[in-house]
Amino acid sequence: MKPTRRSFLRLSALALPFTQFNRAFASKAVNKPIVVSTWDSGQIANGAAWPVLEKGGKAIDAVEQAAIAIENDINCCVGLGGNPDRDGYVTLDASIMDEKANCGSVAFMEKIKHPISVARKLMETTPHVFLAGVGAQQFAIANGFPLESGKLSPDAEKAYKEWLVKAEYKPVINVEHQQSKKGGHGPFAPNRFEDGSFNHDTMGTIALDANGDVSGMCTTSGMGFKMRGRVGDTPIIGAGLFVDNEVGAATSSGQGEEVIRVCGTHLVVEFMRNGLSPYEACKKAVERIVKPNPERAKSFQVGFIAINKQGEVGAYSVQKGFNYTVTEQGGKGKVINAESHFA
Numbered sequence: 534m535k536p537t538r539r540s541f542l543r544l545s546a547l548a549l550p551f552t553q554f555n556r557a558f559a560s561k562a563v564n565k566p567i568v569v570s571t572w573d574s575g576q577i578a579n580g581a582a583w584p585v586l587e588k589g590g591k592a593i594d595a596v597e598q599a600a601i602a603i604e605n606d607i608n609c610c611v612g613l614g615g616n617p618d619r620d621g622y623v624t625l626d627a628s629i630m631d632e633k634a635n636c637g638s639v640a641f642m643e644k645i646k647h648p649i650s651v652a653r654k655l656m657e658t659t660p661h662v663f664l665a666g667v668g669a670q671q672f673a674i675a676n677g678f679p680l681e682s683g684k685l686s687p688d689a690e691k692a693y694k695e696w697l698v699k700a701e702y703k704p705v706i707n708v709e710h711q712q713s714k715k716g717g718h719g720p721f722a723p724n725r726f727e728d729g730s731f732n733h734d735t736m737g738t739i740a741l742d743a744n745g746d747v748s749g750m751c752t753t754s755g756m757g758f759k760m761r762g763r764v765g766d767t768p769i770i771g772a773g774l775f776v777d778n779e780v781g782a783a784t785s786s787g788q789g790e791e792v793i794r795v796c797g798t799h800l801v802v803e804f805m806r807n808g809l810s811p812y813e814a815c816k817k818a819v820e821r822i823v824k825p826n827p828e829r830a831k832s833f834q835v836g837f838i839a840i841n842k843q844g845e846v847g848a849y850s851v852q853k854g855f856n857y858t859v860t861e862q863g864g865k866g867k868v869i870n871a872e873s874h875f876a
């Protein structure tokens with residue numbers, strides 16, 4: 534069965550306990566190739582990345598394939614099938630980074646199906662690392678990327694219509710919504726489904742290839758019903774994605790504002806550089822997010838995943854419910870439930 538946004542949530546019930554998984558990895562010296570993606574929708578992403586890695590291909594090619602697969606999936610949570618901003622437009626952010634610290638990002642880009650490939654094109658053919666808005670779209674079109682219609686996916690259209698019923702159309706933080714235990718559709722951050730589980734509209738993938746090189750990607754349609762022009766952590770190198778080939782890589786999902794505040798993935802990689810395992814590094818970065826305002830932290834989700842040069846993997850999140858998918862030898866993705874700060 535092809536996973537959908539809803540079925541990802543159900544699939545997570547099948548996930549392995551974290552500790553069992555972590556012990557399995559602790560016993561291995563170098564575990565490569567290996568690819569890790571956020572969420573159980575990582576089964577789609579890893580499924581596209583693995584054939585590249587299995588053949589001895591480069592991590593940068595694998596992570597781009599992961600992003601393309603997930604951006605193609607109109608039923609999933611990123612790409613043009615994602616939720617629109619509050620004006621009804623889907624705007625996409627993406628970043629990619631390789632083993633030589635080459636990186637490329639696009640933000641607030643409309644009607645282009647594969648922001649990840651635009652980001653890679655920018656990385657490989659220009660002196661720049663970050664394009665936004667109309668400029669990013671112009672660059673994409675000039676490089677042969679087709680301009681899509683901008684029509685919402687059926688899921689997104691339904692969600693948008695529902696949101697419009699309750700939306701208070703004003704650019705202020707709705708504190709009541711932010712602190713609501715039930716979540717729901719507020720003007721800013723409908724990052725929870727009605728059942729209280731957190732929405733996720735970001736996919737990140739990090740990989741270690743057979744050559745021992747690390748690369749990563751992050752792609753999103755951003756927070757659903759965001760203010761027009763809002764950009765989260767995904768396209769910001771060091772926030773939504775960071776790679777250092779001496780150390781490893783990290784990516785994030787969740788409420789990007791909170792990741793930006795602490796330069797989240799750069800922090801995770803620096804913690805690993807200082808000797809922490811990927812798990813410990815993700816946990817410490819989450820604690821850095823929570824510490825300044827533990828009360829505020831009850832209202833949002835952020836999850837990190839990380840990989841080091843030994844092919845060890847770790848993750849940690851603010852709230853329970855975050856999971857990730859690991860694919861290694863054998864090629865079958867395992868979905869792992871991450872530990873979280875709040876039980």
Ligand code: GLY
Pocket residue numbers: 734735753754755756764765766767785786787788789790
């Ligand atoms: N983490 C994606 C975003 O906040 O836009």
